[in-house]
Amino acid sequence: MPDHEFDLITTLMMPKKLRRRQYLLEAGDVCTKLAFVSGGCLRLFELDGSGREHILMFAIEGFWMVDVESWRARTPSTRNIDALEDSELLLIDVTSLDRLTLSVPAWDRYFKGVLENAYADAVARISEFVSASAEDRYLRFLSMYPGLFQRIPLHQIASYLGITPQSLSRIRRELAERK
Amino acid sequence: MPDHEFDLITTLMMPKKLRRRQYLLEAGDVCTKLAFVSGGCLRLFELDGSGREHILMFAIEGFWMVDVESWRARTPSTRNIDALEDSELLLIDVTSLDRLTLSVPAWDRYFKGVLENAYADAVARISEFVSASAEDRYLRFLSMYPGLFQRIPLHQIASYLGITPQSLSRIRRELAERK
DNA sequence: CGCGACGTTGATTTGCCTCAACGATTGTGG
């Protein structure tokens, strides 16, 4: 990649620090920025009718985060993104992304790969819900986000798995006893 | 779009008919083709340890179908794609797709949109599994694939929802009684 | 220190599964 292309990328990516519990996206706003997580941990979640939180995905170091629905349709999001730990991000907005896509072929290929990866991961997660038990999903969470289980509260993991904190606590006990 | 670009697209898309129960992709093969469904209905599914089928997604008229995991990594698929009705497809293989992407800008944009859409749909489906009941998921199935519920057996829908045919039968009865 | 957040455990309830049986419909080979 030529130097000027690399420079363009670094110019368009805006560094941002987010403190724990701080929001990157609030429901009602349009998600106009993609976030690359260089440190810390983000969550994408939504609230149901009873005010309960449901986590759709995490993003740790090396992951990208976006609410794709809002980002794609330019409509107000029904979801939220916030930080579970103090985090360091690189943000890029839609127009900058389009510029990169047009003028830096290597970026275009890279980003297409990111998108395909994200899609493949999402399908794999659907597969778990359709066919796997809560325990299986927990084990896959452990390998998908290495070490994360020691960094965030158990009830956040339970929310991601679609079960209650109590159930996850019992699953953990089961696993520990069996091993 | 210039004529020669349009011609290139039609040249590279191969029409194919698939009879009911006929396979487009079998587990073990690499998914090298994308399928655009112009008529009929395909399913993407996998088998678990007990030999039970679990449907990850359907594709009806106007949808694209692929096993993105195998397609992306060029690895043997763990999944299957077959037809639930006699179907008409337009197939395009990986190399043809790359050619279109490079030489037809409009196609590149279109296809990026398709991918983003697919990703957004997958996230929405994850959202259902994390937070919604089987009944809610059934109602969303009805709006996502209009009319499909009259075209395929109930147990295929149940598999897609991650429940048993018996449960779906009872959910339907509930809905009918309440309405 | 006191309070809220967190994880665990117990008792009870519930949504969905499993097993089983049964009619209705579809499809097929003789």
Add this chain to the structure above:
DNA sequence: CCACAATCGTTGAGGCAAATCAACGTCGCG
């Protein structure tokens, strides 16, 4: 064209995994 099998949807009975409701101990932090 009919007989028989397979597929399909439904219903009932009983069981299990996870939810709910509730209580309690620990920890960290303002």
